Amino acid sequence: MVSSITERQKELLENLYRYIISTGYPPTFEELREQLNVSSNQSVIDLLAKLEKKKLIKRNESQARSITILPLGYEVLGKPPIAPFLGATSAGVPLQAIEISGEWQILSSQVAMLQDNVFLLQISGDSMINAGIDDGDKVLVKSQKEFVSGDVVLAKVGDESMVKRFISEDKPPYLYLKPENPKYEIIYFTEDVVLEGKVISVLKNGQWRMIS
Amino acid sequence: MVSSITERQKELLENLYRYIISTGYPPTFEELREQLNVSSNQSVIDLLAKLEKKKLIKRNESQARSITILPLGYEVLGKPPIAPFLGATSAGVPLQAIEISGEWQILSSQVAMLQDNVFLLQISGDSMINAGIDDGDKVLVKSQKEFVSGDVVLAKVGDESMVKRFISEDKPPYLYLKPENPKYEIIYFTEDVVLEGKVISVLKNGQWRMIS
């Protein structure tokens, strides 16, 4: 049962979410005050108190920038609770303590949206082995519109999706996609080539590595 | 190329990471000072300055709790950059602006570790339909050891992994797993049953919903 929430309270919650997602840490009352376009920080405090009473957020008294969004808050927003969620686990007294054991069973899954613009997918093929991205690795892809030469990108060429290195030069052929494996060929830009996003990070053997 | 980092600097970085992951927001200098067991906050400032020079973290001057870990920092830690990463994108001037278009191509992927104890997997079967978890949905599972009655859990029964509701009562049969679909049967606890983790959230139609 999702608790009722007023328009204004939802506005505040959405502003809070946006701030955290875009900066990596929560805002001050003052910053929220500006975004809500009110002139007193007391107004913000009042609204926050209501969200807290409804268990959508949690504050730590007299600590700067310590507002966190609780699971219920993410539910109202319809957003994944991944980022700050781990910190915001609402306390629950365990009735029972049970040992867990064994290895994780690998189940099948498809590409998944993790945040607004971030996707997780699995690499198939060996066209990027020289960049340390191998068949079966998982990569984190961020959907974006601007790219720099050298970015590893997820590209759609016709109907096919692929991961290549994007190169932009000031002489012909100007723009092309370079596989990091000599056995594959360069793909030049035509109207069939669209860049979907940038590969941010690779998961291999349980370790994440950044893509420069 | 991972920049060289001293033991002490790595200690600081690890403390920073732990704090952010467990609270949802960055620590103050004072809190880091305590964790590093030094008596002057200047010591912390010095170390932070070095991490910042090496582009492992980023600070915002004169803002409380505004330290974020940069991609390079996550690489040194070997941790996924999911949570605070989106906020900590290091600036990069775009050489080229290219429109992206089209829908996301669905590629195949397997279960993936997102954080230390958080996994993403896809549900197969209809045993939880009454709990709003359907075949093909993706769920976020947190590996943990303590559960409360009513939790939706990922359980391993013999060789098989399944998602059920965990029930603990003070009268026989005490402990059992209850499918949220009357067409399946209750599973009583034996030594073959181990609980792997708790289902935190479900992804359905691009929207995340919390599991109570």
Add this chain to the structure above:
DNA sequence: AATATACCCGACTATTTAGTCGGGGTCAAG
């Protein structure tokens, strides 16, 4: 011997940030 680097100390100040007080206006429900 001189220089640099990494790490640290303690007292202090400046600024940011949370919190308090005592109100007001509107709107819908009883």
Add this chain to the structure above:
DNA sequence: CTTGACCCCGACTAAATAGTCGGGTATATT
């Protein structure tokens, strides 16, 4: 027409937090 919920105002105080200053020690390098 009173009550309560919701949202808001402005001036203020208290506390948390970042930042500054002027040092020190040890270790390795030139």
